[in-house]
Amino acid sequence: MGKEPVKILITGAAGQIGYALCPQVARGAMLGPDQPVILHLLDIEPAKQSLEGVKMELLDSAFPLVKGVLTTTDVEEACKGVSVAVMVGGFPRKAGMERKDVMSKNVSIYKAQASALEKHAAKGVKVVVVANPANTNALILSENAPSIPAENITALTRLDHNRALGTVADRLGVPVTEVKNVIIWGNHSSTQYPDVNHGTAGGSPIRKAVGDDSWLNGEFISTVQQRGAAIIKARGMSSAMSAASSACDHIYNWVNGTPADTWVSMGVISDGSYGAPKDVVYSFPVTCKDGQWTIKQGLSIDDFSAQKLKATGEELVDEKQLALQCLQE
Numbered sequence: 001m002g003k004e005p006v007k008i009l010i011t012g013a014a015g016q017i018g019y020a021l022c023p024q025v026a027r028g029a030m031l032g033p034d035q036p037v038i039l040h041l042l043d044i045e046p047a048k049q050s051l052e053g054v055k056m057e058l059l060d061s062a063f064p065l066v067k068g069v070l071t072t073t074d075v076e077e078a079c080k081g082v083s084v085a086v087m088v089g090g091f092p093r094k095a096g097m098e099r100k101d102v103m104s105k106n107v108s109i110y111k112a113q114a115s116a117l118e119k120h121a122a123k124g125v126k127v128v129v130v131a132n133p134a135n136t137n138a139l140i141l142s143e144n145a146p147s148i149p150a151e152n153i154t155a156l157t158r159l160d161h162n163r164a165l166g167t168v169a170d171r172l173g174v175p176v177t178e179v180k181n182v183i184i185w186g187n188h189s190s191t192q193y194p195d196v197n198h199g200t201a202g203g204s205p206i207r208k209a210v211g212d213d214s215w216l217n218g219e220f221i222s223t224v225q226q227r228g229a230a231i232i233k234a235r236g237m238s239s240a241m242s243a244a245s246s247a248c249d250h251i252y253n254w255v256n257g258t259p260a261d262t263w264v265s266m267g268v269i270s271d272g273s274y275g276a277p278k279d280v281v282y283s284f285p286v287t288c289k290d291g292q293w294t295i296k297q298g299l300s301i302d303d304f305s306a307q308k309l310k311a312t313g314e315e316l317v318d319e320k321q322l323a324l325q326c327l328q329e
């Protein structure tokens with residue numbers, strides 16, 4: 001007998017990322033090629049017509065895995081029975097804006113949507129927040145949905161992880177599948193630390209394969225940190241295709257596990273591992289098994305890395321304060 005369909009919430013579904021994400025989810029990239037899905041697509045009133053257009057296209061694509069499409073502007077209806085929630089809804093950063101500039105607009109949305117999720121989602125719902133500031137939105141969502149375990153509310157840093165893999169593969173001229181175990185530490189922002197010290201390319205340490213520490217400690221890091229801004233500059237819009245694809249990777253590995261000897265990066269509630277501040281959503285290397293993530297422990301951290309881990313942690317603590325202030329105003 002076939003599997004029961006799983007309900008997936010996509011907020012901001014009429015936006016750029018939503019438009020790129022729907023067909024990927026519908027093709028099985030998020031939950032696997034044999035898992036039927038029912039899509040719950042939420043957007044706001046001004047985007048209603050566009051959301052209907054997305055639904056029409058989903059129907060017209062005749063995706064075999066899609067067993068239903070609900071479109072709504074009612075957050076309570078959207079959250080009913082969902083086992084996966086991909087929170088993309090919000091306002092994107094425009095050219096010249098830092099993530100902090102979008103904070104006040106977006107954190108209040110996450111506070112408001114938390115209670116709907118808590119009330120109506122399926123038990124064990126897995127949540128990934130994509131909308132910026134992703135880590136802090138996830139934290140605010142978690143703090144306002146206390147009955148959802150904090151472990152179930154995560155932020156997307158897989159895009160940064162994939163960017164790091166892609167940048168190393170491009171530099172070496174090898175397929176991206178040859179590169180693994182990079183790490184994104186901290187915030188999905190320009191303070192994030194893309195770390196190659198434990199990664200391999202074609203089975204050799206990345207540092208040895210690349211043979212250029214000054215590139216790895218300089219241009220490589222800033223390229224990954226600034227990639228979002230570079231894409232906004234090039235496209236005039238944020239990185240919709242790669243964000244959608246990475247959101248699928250994030251949920252796929254969380255649900256189906258990570259391959260042997262491989263970790264991925266996820267923004268998760270911090271327990272203070274590696275000296276990160278506690279009680280912020282911080283990106284760590286994680287392995288996943290049986291639908292649970294675990295922070296990879298025991299990796300050595302040199303002084304250069306320790307400073308970077310600290311700086312991005314401090315930014316998250318500041319963002320948390322700022323978010324709480326915004327919510328009080």
Ligand SMILES: NC(=O)C1=CN([C@@H]2O[C@H](COP(=O)(O)OP(=O)(O)OC[C@H]3O[C@@H](n4cnc5c(N)ncnc54)[C@H](O)[C@@H]3O)[C@@H](O)[C@H]2O)C=CC1
Pocket residue numbers: 011012013014015016017018042043044047088089090091092093109129130131132133134156157159160188237238239240243
């Ligand atoms: N974590 C990551 O790796 C990345 C995050 N982003 C962020 O993702 C978010 C979405 O980006 P785009 O799709 O390019 O933006 P977009 O503006 O094209 O789409 C956002 C959608 O959210 C909707 N929306 C606004 N308020 C809402 C609410 N209260 N409930 C439901 N929907 C709501 C808007 O109507 C719009 O359709 C932005 O915050 C962007 O900065 C973008 C790229 C990567």
Ligand SMILES: O=C([O-])CC(=O)C(=O)O
Pocket residue numbers: 092093132159227228229231238239
């Ligand atoms: O930079 C932005 O605002 C969009 C984003 O999060 C990314 O592409 O990483």
